[in-house]
Amino acid sequence: MxxxxxxxxxxxxxxxxxxxxxxxxxxxxxxxxxxxxxxxxxxxxxxxxxxxxxxxxxxxxxxxxxxxxxxxxxxxxxxxxxxxxxxxxxxxxxxxxxxxxxxxxxxxxxxxxxxxxxxxxxxxxxxxxxxxxxEVLRRRQAELSAAESEQRRQAAQDVVLTLQRSLLPAGLPVLPQVRLAARYVVAGRELAAGGDWFDAVPLPGGRVAVVVGDVVGHGAAASAAMGRLRAVGANALAGGRDVLGTLTELDRFAGRERATRATTVCVAVLDPRTGDLEVAAAAHPPPLVVTAEGTPRWVEVAAGAPLGTGAGAPRVTADRLGPDDVLVLYTDGLVERPGRTLDDSLEALARTAVAAGHEAVEDDATVPTAQVDRIAALTVERMGWTGGGQTDDATLLAVQRTAEPLAPLTLEVAPDPRRLGRMRRAVGAWLEQARVGEDDAMALVHAVGEAVTNAIEHAYPEPPADGVGARVRAVLDDEGRMHVTVADTGRWLPAPDDAGGRGRGLMMIRGLVEHVDVTAGPTGTTVTMVAPVHREVSVGSYDDEAAISGLRGVDRELTIAEPEPGVLAVAGPIDTGTVERFRHGLLAAARGGARGLTVDLHAVTVFSSAAVQAIHELRGTLPGLRLRAGRGSVAGRVLDLTGLSDLIDEVPDGAAMA
The missing domain is CATH 3.30.450.20 (PAS domain)
Structure with a gap:
């Protein structure tokens, strides 16, 4: 050295x-x-x-x-x-x-x-x-406090995700013995609209069809081709075509133009009562089953050739799902990784899906509560961690056959307006158990609340002998439609001459549900409401929060604050039990009409016909009255339905005052 x-x-x-x-x-x-x-x-x-x-x-x-x-x-x-x-x-x-x-x-x-x-x-x-x-929890809490997370994300979403949302289902049907969850993510590198799609279609006899497909390429052309194929498949299933017939229709359509050729697709039909499953695929990755015991198995499907290539229809495979088994359909963007064989990726997918569905998670974790939601959210989230960034879109649709169908809801409501809040909470909790999406749940809670309020206020000149003002029953049918009846045993009083508010409750109900029928007789009145119900789906990127929010609370105490002179912020339910406090608060803040008044209604959780009547009366008494309510808020939707939208100084949802 x-x-x-x-x-x-x-x-x-x-x-x-x-x-x-x-x-x-x-x-x-x-x-x-x-x-x-x-x-x-x-x-x-x-x-x-x-x-x-x-x-x-x-x-x-x-x-x-x-x-x-x-x-x-x-x-x-x-x-x-x-x-x-x-x-x-x-x-x-x-x-x-x-x-x-x-x-x-x-x-x-x-x-x-x-x-x-x-x-x-x-x-x-x-x-x-x-x-x-x-740091992560602080940031997420700050985002949630700033605005409703879903509204915030949609408002800030770029054109790519807006396009995908417009072409994919807005929601999945809510069914009595099937739970559905879906997750779609855009490729991380290109952030370009893609050709993946999924669908779920209720069929006669309580069956449900599910589809996942993948059009070649990215960009607007691939998205447009995907939208056309999705419509063809959904129409074929709704028109009574079976698995093979639907694939035949898709294959015939795909062969007509270049953009739809070589599409891969998997179609399955499940009978939740028996567990019988029929599956066929055109060059698509095999479906996975996560069993109730926490083991993975693959459905052995003959893959066939891609659509539109002239190869003919593939063979249909018969299988069976046990109670609480979860069927997982997905696109190849979830499993294709540079330097990894397809077999290795499929094995990783199976391990990840099983772990996502069967981990014993602490109650305060932010992962979704329902097993099928966890499998959809966490599998896509975790499979996106490897491979140095995703080069293709990824779609996952999870289908769980439940052991027992959803039990109907039955309630007895005392003829006391103070019990309305308890009734709304019970309806909301049942809808949450059914996994009904937030928008549909909000509409149903309001519609039921209006029908019960009408019965309590107008059906009984004297208190009913059995102490029951209204009986509520709700049941979910095999096609994903909620049937709700509100029945009383009284006799409605004639409307007085000055009853300017009468009739608005029924008008609101008709605006909130698909169908309303009122049957009156000597033994009482029954209001029947029918509405299709859906569960929201998650469309975004790998960086988005994967958890799906549940039904938010629909009731709390009414609060009225004046954060600045001439402006009131109202929060909570405005119904027959709280409307007088609401009315008095507005009159006091406006000094009986001596000054203009702006009322912020973004945080209102219930805006009943009693609130509508109060606003109609106060607009004459308070000439300077203005309202703030986003079109998607609870109050905004009702104001649009009841002829009061001219009073709204619209503020974007999420921009309400603290």
């Missing part, structure tokens, strides 16, 4: 080096070999595993088996195979820290860096992980 060659200095005493490694304020791991054996883990790394025994010296798969199916081990394998670093930001990981089998939720940002032997061969990797849970 030459005299001027540098001499390598020691890193420090072994004790100091270990102490420094232990105290680094980040999770640090060192792995060796293809099995990713743990050779070093600092204090925060061991703490992240709940200081479980036997961490060092064992493969990480043995140390943390709960990570299987969360695409963590697959990422380690990818780094080992490719010898290239992988960086991830804000990934949700579920870990069993307490050893009780219950998984806790955290978010992490991480860097996986390969390490090598002196001869250049792979040795293992070092992993640097930063826990970012607090």
């Amino acid at each position: 030459a005299a001027d060659d540098p001499v390598e200095q020691p890193a420090g005493t072994p004790g100091d080096v270990v102490a420094a490694f232990e105290d680094i304020p980040a999770v640090l791991w060192a792995f060796e070999g293809p099995e990713h054996r743990v050779v070093a883990a600092n204090r925060l790394a061991r703490a992240s595993m709940g200081f479980r025994p036997g961490i060092v010296g064992r493969p990480i798969r043995e140390v943390a088996p709960e990570l299987d199916g969360q695409q963590v081990f697959e990422t380690l394998d990818e780094v080992w195979a490719r010898g290239e670093p992988v960086i991830g930001d804000e990934r949700r990981i579920l870990v069993d820290r307490d050893g009780d089998g219950r998984l806790e939720e955290d978010w992490y940002s991480y860097t996986f860096v390969p390490t090598h032997h002196p001869d250049g061969s792979m040795r293992g990797m070092t992993v640097h992980i930063a826990r970012v849970t607090d």
